[in-house]
Amino acid sequence: MSSKVWAIAKKDILMYYFKGPVVIFGVLFPLFLFLAFYIGRKLPAAFLIPGLVAMTIFFTSTSVSPMIMPWETQMKTLERLISCPVTVRTLIAGDILASFIFGACISAVPVAVGVALGVGVKSPVILATAVLLSAFCFSSLGLLFSTPPTSLVSNIMMLSMFVKFPVIFISGIFIPVEQMPSWGVVVASLSPLTYFTDLARFSIQGYAYYPIYVDFIALFVYSALFLLLAVKLHERALPKRF
Amino acid sequence: MEAIEVKGMSKSFNGIKAVDSVSFSVHRGEIFGVLGPNGAGKTTTVRMLTGVIKPDSGEARVMGRDIVSDTQKVKEVLGVVPETANAYLDLTAWRNMMLIASLYNIPRREGERRATTLLKEFGIYERRSSKVKSFSKGMEQRLMLSMALVSDPEILFLDDPTSGLDVQSAGVIRQRIKELQKEKKTVFLTSHNMQEVGEFCDRVGIINHGKMVTVDSPEHLRTRIGGSLAVEVKLDKAVDMSMLDFHPERVGDNYRIYTTEPHEVIRSIVGFATLNGLKILSLNVQSPSLEDVFVKLIGGSNEQ
Numbered sequence: 120m121s122s123k124v125w126a127i128a129k130k131d132i133l134m135y136y137f138k139g140p141v142v143i144f145g146v147l148f149p150l151f152l153f154l155a156f157y158i159g160r161k162l163p164a165a166f167l168i169p170g171l172v173a174m175t176i177f178f179t180s181t182s183v184s185p186m187i188m189p190w191e192t193q194m195k196t197l198e199r200l201i202s203c204p205v206t207v208r209t210l211i212a213g214d215i216l217a218s219f220i221f222g223a224c225i226s227a228v229p230v231a232v233g234v235a236l237g238v239g240v241k242s243p244v245i246l247a248t249a250v251l252l253s254a255f256c257f258s259s260l261g262l263l264f265s266t267p268p269t270s271l272v273s274n275i276m277m278l279s280m281f282v283k284f285p286v287i288f289i290s291g292i293f294i295p296v297e298q299m300p301s302w303g304v305v306v307a308s309l310s311p312l313t314y315f316t317d318l319a320r321f322s323i324q325g326y327a328y329y330p331i332y333v334d335f336i337a338l339f340v341y342s343a344l345f346l347l348l349a350v351k352l353h354e355r356a357l358p359k360r361f
Numbered sequence: 362m363e364a365i366e367v368k369g370m371s372k373s374f375n376g377i378k379a380v381d382s383v384s385f386s387v388h389r390g391e392i393f394g395v396l397g398p399n400g401a402g403k404t405t406t407v408r409m410l411t412g413v414i415k416p417d418s419g420e421a422r423v424m425g426r427d428i429v430s431d432t433q434k435v436k437e438v439l440g441v442v443p444e445t446a447n448a449y450l451d452l453t454a455w456r457n458m459m460l461i462a463s464l465y466n467i468p469r470r471e472g473e474r475r476a477t478t479l480l481k482e483f484g485i486y487e488r489r490s491s492k493v494k495s496f497s498k499g500m501e502q503r504l505m506l507s508m509a510l511v512s513d514p515e516i517l518f519l520d521d522p523t524s525g526l527d528v529q530s531a532g533v534i535r536q537r538i539k540e541l542q543k544e545k546k547t548v549f550l551t552s553h554n555m556q557e558v559g560e561f562c563d564r565v566g567i568i569n570h571g572k573m574v575t576v577d578s579p580e581h582l583r584t585r586i587g588g589s590l591a592v593e594v595k596l597d598k599a600v601d602m603s604m605l606d607f608h609p610e611r612v613g614d615n616y617r618i619y620t621t622e623p624h625e626v627i628r629s630i631v632g633f634a635t636l637n638g639l640k641i642l643s644l645n646v647q648s649p650s651l652e653d654v655f656v657k658l659i660g661g662s663n664e665q
Contacts, residue, residue, distance in 0.1 A: 126463035134451050195447035199508075202411045202443070203464040204436040358414050 123205055127213020128220070135183045135190075136221045144182065146228050149174035156293055168233035169319035170292040172250075175229045177287070177312050180222030180254050184261030185279045186272050187214050188353070192360045193270040207354045211262055215346070218258035219251075226250050238323060245331065246322035252338045253315040259345035260311070266352035268359035291316045296328040311341035362425050364389045364516055364547040365410060370419035371571075372405050379405040381571035382419065387564075390545040392538070394552060394562035396655055402571040403551040404444050407520045410549070412436050424515060437465070440514030442522050444551075446501045450494035454485055454504050457493060458511055465512040472511065479507040483533060499530025506534055516547040523554060535561070555652045569659050582654045591647050592618045592626045597640040605629055615643075619653075 135141065153171045191197035200210060230240065240246055264279040289303070290312035296304055307313045314334040321327035327334065365387035372380045380402040387393040397403050408414045410421060412432040421428045423435045448457045455476065462472030480486040483503040485496075493501060502522065509517060519538070523531040538561055541548055552558050558565055559579045566576040575582070595615045602609045602616055607626060609616035620626045623646045634641050 122466065123464055126460055130449065130452070130456075130460050133456065134449055194450070195443070195445050196449055198408075198413055198443055199447040200464070202413050202436065202439070202441040203461060204433050204466075205464050206433065361408060361414050 123209050124212040124216055127200070127205075127210055128216035131183075131187060131214055131217035132220065135187060136217060141183060142225070146175065146179075146225060149178050149229070152287070164233065164236045164238050165324050168229060168236070168238045169316060169323050171229040171232070172226055172246075172319050172323075173290065173292050173312060173316040174287060176222050176226040176250060176253055176315065177257055177283070177290075179225040180218055180257035181261040181264070181279060181283060183221065184214055184218035184258050185264035185275050188262075188265040188360075189270050189272045189275050192268070193272070198361060201357070207357055208350055211346075211350055211353055214262055215255065215258045218261055219254045222254035222258060223250055226254070233323065240322055241325050242322040245318060249315055249318035249322065249334070249338070252335065252342065253311070253318075256311055256315075256338050256342040256345060259342055259349055262349040263345050263352070266349065266356050268356040270360070286310050286312050289313070291320075291328070295320070311338060314338050314341075362389070363387060363422075364391070365393075365421070365423050365549065367410070367421040368419055370406075370409060370416045370421050372402075372409060372414065372416050378571050380409070380416070383568070383571070383573045384419075385566055385573055385576050387547060387549060389547055391563045392542055392548040392550060392561050394550045394558035394565040395568055396552065396555065396558055396565060397568035398659065401568045403568060404520055405571075406568070407441075407443075407518050407549070407551060411439055411441050411518055437512075438515040440509035440512055440517045442502075442505045442509045442517070442519045444520040444524075446498070446505050448493045448501060448504055448508065451492055453490050453492055454480065454496070454507075455489040457504065458489075458508060461508045462511050467512065475511050475513070476507070479510055480504075482537075483507050497527075497530075498525060499527045502526055503530055503533060506537060514546075516549065517541060519548060519550045521552055522550070523552070523557060555655055567655060567658050574658050582658075583648050590620060590623050591653070592620060592623050592630070592644070593647065594618075594630050594644045595642040596634060597642055600637065600639060602633065605633060 149171060152174060153167065157167055188197070191200070230246070234240070261279070264282070265275050267274065267278070269275065289306050290310045291299075291307055292312070294303075296307050296313060296317065299307060314329065314337040317327045317329050318331060318334045321331055321334075363386040367386065368384050369382045370380060370384070371378060371382050383402070383406060395403050395406065405414070409416045410423060410428060412428055412435055415429055424438050426434050428435050448454075449460070452460070458476035458480065459472055462476065467475070477486065480489050483506065485500055485503055485507070488496070488500065493504065496504065506522065522534050526534070535557065538548060538550070542561065550558065550562065562579060564576060564578050565582060567574045593612070593615050606629065607618050607620065609618045618626050627644065627646075630644065631641070633639075
């Protein structure tokens with residue numbers, strides 16, 4: 120099982136992630152979004168870097184994983200894989216593993232940018248654990264986006280963008296949760312990204328809105344939920360892809 | 362134990378029956394061909410037997426294992442060359458081979474050994490480091506067959522494997538199928554190419570509108586269409602031959618008569634030509650082709 124998962128992940132990395140535009144998009148897109156917010160404001164780097172890390176890990180972990188299933192359906196390579204002794208769970212685990220590695224590695228870039236700007240990481244272990252857990256959580260979310268059994272990548276892109284952009288604005292990246300109105304706090308609590316942002320602020324700025332165990336539990340519960348739903352829905356969708 | 366046993370297997374898509382209560386069996390070590398027009402249900406049958414999709418009803422066992430309840434075990438003994446070549450175009454031939462070897466849990470060194478042997482055998486070893494997108498259709502199909510054989514499967518499913526290929530690539534694939542026959546591997550071959558099916562297959566199933574019209578050996582099938590032999594004659598002029606006792610079919614410039622008594626037919630034709638002052642340009646007796654059988658049987662099932 121584990122060697123098959125790794126084989127799928129390696130194929131994904133070589134086919135989809137190891138491409139210049141994908142890597143650059145993973146770094147540049149959050150950076151430009153961040154600059155659009157940052158330029159013209161006098162905000163401390165220690166406030167901005169947790170938001171940049173959060174956006175980067177969210178966008179990178181959900182950038183390619185939703186596209187793999189429709190791409191492979193269109194190219195008929197999914198039929199090649201599924202005619203081998205491979206289950207849907209193995210395929211999903213492989214896709215998530217590739218996305219997890221990509222998301223976790225690329226998130227090191229904004230952290231490095233922060234360090235270069237003189238922003239110290241007060242709790243590196245908490246930050247590293249949060250990065251790993253949220254890379255897994257958002258990769259599972261990415262797989263969840265691709266459950267509609269279509270071969271049209273554009274349909275899945277539209278669906279994932281429809282969810283991803285609002286999530287960025289309600290997750291305490293641009294406006295910290297403590298500065299939100301009460302209804303905003305309720306909405307923010309529904310986003311898994313809020314909990315990672317909170318952990319990143321704790322690791323870099325030294326304070327968090329929620330107790331950090333709540334952040335970890337929330338990320339863990341969302342990860343389990345997204346993974347379970349992705350497996351169930353992909354198992355149901357697979358026969359409709361052929 | 363049969364290699365494949367299918368009983369009343371059906372599959373519908375959007376209310377349309379693609380495969381309709383099909384039953385047949387494939388013996389171990391046999392090359393079993395399935396002939397049928399486009400949309401007859403050949404590919405759907407292959408997809409069900411290879412565990413890609415599940416049948417709606419009926420049952421099928423591959424090497425004694427149920428294709429629905431024991432799908433993963435079934436897949437372990439299969440190799441598949443699907444209708445559409447589907448190697449990863451942005452990966453090299455070598456990476457494609459190693460991916461499939463990994464998915465069959467073949468140890469790395471053994472996978473490398475098998476991949477080397479197969480790629481050399483199919484004449485693409487020198488191009489192993491090239492991305493598949495740079496391959497010709499024939500090379501890609503040879504790679505598909507190499508990928509299907511890397512797990513050393515007990516049963517090989519070949520879905521129209523030589524369709525649209527150049528002569529050389531088709532020849533390499535046909536040669537390998539003949540070797541599989543010697544190795545006593547079971548092969549399930551679907552094809553549009555009647556000559557290919559007639560040449561290789563121990564038995565042939567003819568499928569149309571999702572139903573298996575008949576299953577028999579190519580030789581027996583040929584004897585089942587109104588006589589065992591065909592007399593073909595070419596005259597110097599087009600004439601009305603309907604006054605003869607038998608009913609000739611016009612095939613291009615020739616007339617063809619199916620009969621069990623060719624000597625009677627030849628005598629009548631010679632008499633007819635002499636009486637009408639016609640020259641016989643050619644006259645020969647031949648077994649009916651599998652194509653004749655196919656047209657006859659498919660025509661019959663279409664009328665039903």
